[in-house]
Amino acid sequence: MKKIAFFDAKPYDKIYFDKMSEDYNFELKYIESKLNEHSAVMADGCDGVIAFVNDSADEKTIHRLHSMGINVLAMRSAGYNNVDFKSAFGKIHVLRVPAYSPFAVAEHAAALLLTLNRKIHRSYNRTREHNFSLSGLIGFDLHGKTVGVVGTGKIGSVFINICRGFGMKIIAYDTFPTPGSGIEYVPLDELFSRSDIISLHCPLTKDTWHLIDKRALSLMKDGVYIINTSRGALIDANSLIDAIKEHKIGAVGLDVYEEETEIFFEDFSDEVLEDDTLARLLTMPNVIVTGHQAFLTGEALNNIARTTLDNLKAYFDGAELTNEICYRCMKFGTCKQAHHERCF
Ligand code: NAD
Numbered sequence: 001m002k003k004i005a006f007f008d009a010k011p012y013d014k015i016y017f018d019k020m021s022e023d024y025n026f027e028l029k030y031i032e033s034k035l036n037e038h039s040a041v042m043a044d045g046c047d048g049v050i051a052f053v054n055d056s057a058d059e060k061t062i063h064r065l066h067s068m069g070i071n072v073l074a075m076r077s078a079g080y081n082n083v084d085f086k087s088a089f090g091k092i093h094v095l096r097v098p099a100y101s102p103f104a105v106a107e108h109a110a111a112l113l114l115t116l117n118r119k120i121h122r123s124y125n126r127t128r129e130h131n132f133s134l135s136g137l138i139g140f141d142l143h144g145k146t147v148g149v150v151g152t153g154k155i156g157s158v159f160i161n162i163c164r165g166f167g168m169k170i171i172a173y174d175t176f177p178t179p180g181s182g183i184e185y186v187p188l189d190e191l192f193s194r195s196d197i198i199s200l201h202c203p204l205t206k207d208t209w210h211l212i213d214k215r216a217l218s219l220m221k222d223g224v225y226i227i228n229t230s231r232g233a234l235i236d237a238n239s240l241i242d243a244i245k246e247h248k249i250g251a252v253g254l255d256v257y258e259e260e261t262e263i264f265f266e267d268f269s270d271e272v273l274e275d276d277t278l279a280r281l282l283t284m285p286n287v288i289v290t291g292h293q294a295f296l297t298g299e300a301l302n303n304i305a306r307t308t309l310d311n312l313k314a315y316f317d318g319a320e321l322t323n324e325i326c327y328r329c330m331k332f333g334t335c336k337q338a339h340h341e342r343c344f
Contacts, residue, residue, distance in 0.1 A: 002316055003027045004074075005043035006050045007035035010265065012296070013076075016305040024309050034261075040064040048072040048312055053079055053292065054261040057094075059087040066091040072315045076308045077295075081204040081231060085327035090344050095311035095323050099154050101300035106158035108294035109199050109229045112253025116225060116288055117142065143167035148195030150188070150211065151202030151230065152178055159199055171195065174202070192219040197227065204231035214239040223250035229294040232258035237277050244284055251286040255294045264291040 002025060006017070009030035021028055029046060033039040035055035041064065043049050049070055051057060057065075057073060062084055065073070075083065075096040088094050115121055119137040126133065147163045149156050149172040160170050160183065170183060171194060177185045188211075192198070198220070202208050212226065212235040226249065228235055237258050243249050257264070259275055273279045281287050295304075311323050326343035328335035337343045 001025050001027050002047040002312070003029060003045065004048045004050055004312065005046040006030045007033065007039065007043075007055050008052045008265070012301060013305075016301040017309070020305050020309055024313055026309065026312065035061060037061045037064055040068075043070060044068050046070065048074060048315070050074045050076055050308060050312075053077045053082065054264065055082060056261075057083040057088065059084050062087040062092055072312065074308050074311050074315075076304050079203060079231060080325060085325070085330065089326050089328070093315060093321060093324055093342060093344075094326065095308075095315065095321060096325055097304050097307040097311075098323055100295070100303035100307065101297055102154040102158045104297040104300040105155045105229050105294040106162060106201075108255060108290070109155075109159050109201075109227050109253070110162045112227050112229070112255065112288055112290070113142075113197060113199070113225065116251040116253050116286065121288055122285065144169070145196040146171060146194055147197045147199060148172065148186075148191035149183075150174070150191065150198065150200050152181065152183055153201065155229070156199075156201030157181070159201060168197075175207075189216075189219055192216050193221070195224060196221060197225040199227040200230045200234050202230060202234070204233050209233050210236040212236065212240070214242070217243040217248060220248070222248060224248075225251045225253070227253040229253075229255040232256040232260050237281070241277065241280055244287065249286070251288075252281075252284075253288050253290075254281070255290045256292055257281075257289065260292060 004026050006028045009032055014030060017028055031042050033042065035051045035057065037060035040061050043065060049065060051073060070092065072093045075094065078096060078098055080096055083094055085094065117139040119139060123137055143166060146169040149160055149170065152160065152172045152174045163170055171186050171191055172183045173186060173188045173191045217239055240252065244252065257278055263275060282289060314321055320340055321342050324337050324343050326335055329337050329343060335343050
């Protein structure tokens with residue numbers, strides 16, 4: 001039986017992984033701490049590691065895991081910006097869950113948009129106080145508005161279909177446009193200047209870090225809505241706050257935040273929030289923050305558990321690793337994996 005260290009374990013993870021683990025010959029060691037260079041030692045004696053979006057698989061962590069004889073890291077996420085792939089190459093095979101429910105994330109992006117536009121968060125609080133006043137609750141028809149979608153992969157394309165259902169005009173930017181999709185692709189600056197609503201669905205990379213910064217914000221329409229369910233660091237949060245204070249921005253829906261690692265997924269309701277930027281955002285009536293919950297549907301958790309365990313089984317069985325990723329296949333689109341072998 002293979003022993004797997006499961007970092008950043010939450011009660012809802014256990015429900016879905018425990019339900020399935022009897023189909024596999026694995027013993028899961030649930031660890032509440034996030035993976036990092038200090039906590040890595042808790043995987044000692046294990047054959048593999050499962051990690052999540054806010055775990056850190058940086059150079060030192062990779063080195064420590066490898067020195068304990070661990071050669072496989074299964075990310076139970078689609079995103080992988082927290083993995084140092086150069087350090088992992090040749091040492092640790094990195095597997096991921098490329099798709100578990102694009103619907104979950106796209107629908108959450110739509111939920112943020114609808115809530116902000118129709119002020120549901122405000123009316124929810126009001127009616128509970130028996131305040132049925134409509135002042136300040138005016139929204140706008142989504143029908144006919146232009147939504148700019150950055151990243152038209154799995155999640156972005158589901159979000160586009162949802163927006164089409166509302167009768168919105170779609171424009172998009174992607175470094176690899178989808179041929180034959182019928183989507184109007186435009187340069188990024190044009191997307192910024194033409195969109196009434198901007199929704200981010202691209203990965204966080206060196207190129208997309210602070211994609212929305214002071215300059216980008218200055219190009220946008222007054223009253224623009226910005227939705228980010230992708231990765232926090234796509235937006236420079238301090239420039240965003242400045243633009244909200246200048247009444248440039250209509251509303252912002254954030255499921256992710258640049259400095260979320262030490263905050264999201266945990267309960268700090270009895271404590272003073274130390275992050276002043278996040279605290280400022282949370283004071284604003286036209287900002288909604290959710291704690292990286294866009295993926296959180298039963299269907300998605302089921303698929304995450306199944307694919308993560310399948311990935312590990314394939315690794316230990318010596319089978320093809322269809323969900324392996326390394327810096328070579330990411331950067332050059334070619335590596336041994338593309339030829340149905342392991343990345344190294
Ligand atoms: P995907 O790989 O299917 O699509 C990403 C798209 O972004 C691709 O079409 C790609 O060409 C495009 N892209 C890459 N670099 C770009 C750039 N510089 N500019 C514009 N577009 C670029 O990924 P997906 O499954 O649609 O996921 C998108 C992102 O959503 C993930 O990277 C992850 O960060 C985020 N995500 C968030 C949650 C959540 O719970 N909030 C859950 C899953 C995924």
